[in-house]
Amino acid sequence: MRIAFLGLGIPNLYENSTMYTELMLEFHKDGHEVTLVGPAFEDDVKGLQTEKGVQVLRVPTLNLFQVGKFEKGISNLLLPYQYKKALKNSKIDLKFDLIFMPTPPITLFDLAVWFKKKYKSKIYLILRDIFPQNAVDLKMITQGGIIHRYFREKERKMYRLSDTIGCMSQGNIDYVRAHNPSVSKKKFHLLPNWDTPLPLSQENEIVERKNKMGLNGKFLVVFGGNIGLPQKMENIADLAKSCLEIENLLFLIVGDGYERDPFEDLVIANNLTNVKIMDYMEREEFFKLMEVADVGLISLSEDFTIPNIPSKAVIYHNAKKPILASVDTQTDLPQILEKSGSGVFARAGNTEELKSKLLYLYNNPEVRKTMGNSGYRYMYESLTVDKAYSRAQIALKNLNEKT
Incomplete structure (x- = not known):
């Protein structure tokens, strides 16, 4: 053909x-x-x-x-x-x-x-x-x-x-x-x-990589991909602001897009010292960053009336990371996360609920591990x-x- x-x-x-x-x-x-x-x-x-x-x-x-x-x-x-x-x-x-x-x-x-x-x-x-x-x-x-x-x-x-x-x-x-x-x-x-799944690194390699990046002791929440209107970056800024008192919590925002400059302005205006914005990375480089992360972050605008499933979820699953999703009421991503056991979610725009779900992951390393393994299995079975x-x-x- x-x-x-x-x-x-x-x-x-x-x-x-x-x-x-x-x-x-x-x-x-x-x-x-x-x-x-x-x-x-x-x-x-x-x-x-x-x-x-x-x-x-x-x-x-x-x-x-x-x-x-x-x-x-x-x-x-x-x-x-x-x-x-x-x-x-x-x-x-x-x-x-x-x-x-x-x-x-x-x-x-x-x-x-x-x-x-x-x-x-x-x-x-x-x-x-x-x-x-x-x-x-x-x-x-x-x-x-x-x-x-x-x-x-x-x-x-x-x-x-x-x-x-x-x-x-x-x-x-x-x-x-x-x-x-x-x-x-x-x-x-x-x-x-x-x-196509990327091969996982050995645990000692991941630890060494995190040390070389100067991130040892940090709890890393990573968002990767397009920085645009669909992602409603204001909601991520609000979450970061609500978490400033957690000293070892760091949000890494990786990517480019039309809303990157306004998001950077928000970070500066609110003195969000727990947010670091990084340039777009090729897939394999981003995957290595995800391996040192603790949580993969998804954000969708609460204004959506159509269901969206961000493709970044697949690489989060590949890196064995639990997903924290801020989502609109129309997407069926929550049902997918629940059925696969690979993450938690909150309504977009509800900062208190989203922070609660983040703290649940922050305080429960075994839950993070279980969800990461479940997402990895789901990827191999379906994605x-x-x-x-x-x-x-x-x-x-x-x-x-x-x-």
């Missing part, structure tokens, strides 16, 4: 990976011909390359990350046209059997539809962000406004024309079906976030790339049987 993946981030496959590229490499290993299409960032070689046996087409685009919402919107609207032009100029055989497309962004679906109409390609939608409702929740666009109506119609078209749709939780499936009742329920299947590949294959088999 000939497969194309249309995405937003294709790292050098010899140096790094994303969960999407890991899945595409599984297809390649199984004998499929794979082409990846993504933006060319400043350090990337532009055009067509072959990496780990797959074709990678990197396309010059406008700025897509850490820019204002207007510039980001224009950049995303232009993507399908830029990708289509680059694909045609590349001389690649464009008759693909299957197009993989994750959300975000929703705009690339126009290109996927072009493949479907011109080459009879099937479309496999990997649904992560539910847009435009997430933008409405975060007050980036107005409910019922012209922008919302435009993208809502695109969203309806996306579900209608996709041949199969992989959702990261049952809550995702239930939400999309409830708000799009005309879409056949047979299209939807579970496709939780996944990753590895081979499990994602198996789910995708079942979905494609069912799709072929229907056709």
